[in-house]
Amino acid sequence: MKVHLVDGTYELFRHYFGVPAEVREKEGGGRLAVRGVVNSVLGMVRGGVTHMGVATDHVIESFRNDLWPSYKSSAGVPENLLAHFPVLEEQLQAAGIAVFPMVELEADDGLASLALLAAEDERVVQVVICTPDKDLGQCVVGDRIVQLDRRKNVVLDEAGVLAKFGVMPPSIPDWLALVGDSADGFPGLKGWGKTGAATVLRCYGHIEDIPRLGERWTCDVRGARTLANTLATQMETALLFKELATLRIDRSLINSVDELRAPAPAGPGTPGG
Secondary structure (H helix, E strand, O other): OEEEEEEHHHHHHHHHHOOOHHHHHHHOHHHHHHHHHHHHHHHHHHOOOOEEEEEEEOOOOOOHHHHOOOOOOOOOOOHHHHOOHHHHHHHHHHOOOEEEEEOOOOHHHHHHHHHHHHHOOOOOOEEEEEOOOHHHHHHOEOOOEEEEEOOOOEEEOHHHHHHHHOOOHHHHHHHHHHHOEOOOOEOOOOOOOHHHHHHHHHHHOOHHHOOOOOOOOOOOOOOHHHHHHHHHHHHHHHHHHHHHHOOOOOOOOOOOHHHHEOOOOOOOOOOOO
């Protein structure tokens, strides 16, 4: 079997802001967004998806906001959009889709957890994480766990992650810590660009393994002394950002991949939003 895991938060935002503002105001943007996501998810079922889970940020704030006050929050998110998260969850559940509303953790953590748990089942031939979020690149394993941008129809396996970011999947949290992630609200370290960070991490893998000041660099990295110096002065911040970027695993989300079985394909009609 193949398991598809959908980022419900991303999909709801995408469908909400995917229509003109005047239409959102006149027709009810939240309702339209819910209808769009439900139609999209059920379309996947009609297209042959047999096992599926949808993770949502039932509460956008998480434990990460306590670690970094500037981390992404619900501030500035339209009330009409926020109010439709539970509506989306209810609609999908009513349609027979397994939904995981995250509270203490984030939807990304839920997707990471479900991907790991599903991949542990020998019956699963592939796990497809449906989101373009950079964070989820850390979950990719060979071509067994892959990431799919459904809007662009682009699949990232392990080689794809390396080609896109310049690092292997396990180094994605380190790379994000060094270069920052504006979507999640942390800026990265001064002096560390995407190319330099990727070059260093391809050699050393993780921030903790990068040589300290005075230690010998075994890789030929341009500006190694400068990078080592800037990292030394910002190491505490770098490790904090890495903690923010590292997805958490909650093994209690499912007991069996069978819990992700999707309903039998139905006709084109879907519940209203």
